Amino acid sequence: MSSLVLDNVTVSRGAGPVISGVSLAVGRGEVTALVGPNGAGKTSLLDGISGVVGISGGRILLDGEPVERLSRVARVRRGLLHIEQGRAVFPSLTVRENLSLTARTGADLDAAIGRFPELEKRINSPAALLSGGEQQMVVLARAFAAKPRVLLIDEMSLGLAPVVFMRLLPYVEELAQAGAGVLLVEQFTHLALGIAQEALVVAGGKVGYHGPAAALRDDSELLHRAYLGGG
């Protein structure tokens, strides 16, 4: 059974729909890349899945159960973790305190921090003193500690050099291998396609491509057409 299923989902903001007709299924252990030009509605879709905003049509299933009418907190309790755009750390809290927010047990916290040698050394530093890449490591360590079933990631690379972001991507793959279904919104299209099995390209509020990530990675013409909304 897929961890996350969207069936014909529409998200509206202000005057009307900003993204519509999105259907997809992400299984445990899989990464689906969601890419497309600025303003295509990617953030709005993730917000609709996690309950930051309500959806105006369609269904959202988590492990087979409909959740579109549940509160954001109830969706979190069912294992949905949404890493929102920007560095979602609490700057005045230490690294350890940031991780304590999602770790259910001390063992989960220790296991999560153990994956990031850079953070282990800074465990008692306020997150504000870390570099941008290290702050995103805190966000990823928090995800390891939370053990989500579904993980939504919105432009983790924002403000980071590609080389820094490339060091973070293997952790996203590991989170999937640990059992999460991952939906990854990313401006560095080729890097996202490089770790994804499936991909969606959205343009102008509609899905322009839905299929294997490898086909898009290997065919720049296909990617270009999908970005223009021509499928």
Ligand SMILES: Nc1ncnc2c1ncn2[C@@H]1O[C@H](COP(=O)(O)OP(=O)(O)OP(=O)(O)O)[C@@H](O)[C@H]1O
């Ligand atoms: N809170 C809001 N109220 C009204 N309109 C909004 C709101 N947030 C986003 N929009 C509009 O919805 C559309 C989709 O924006 P969204 O941020 O979801 O796209 P995106 O693909 O994530 O783009 P970007 O890559 O620039 O973040 C845009 O036209 C945007 O102006």
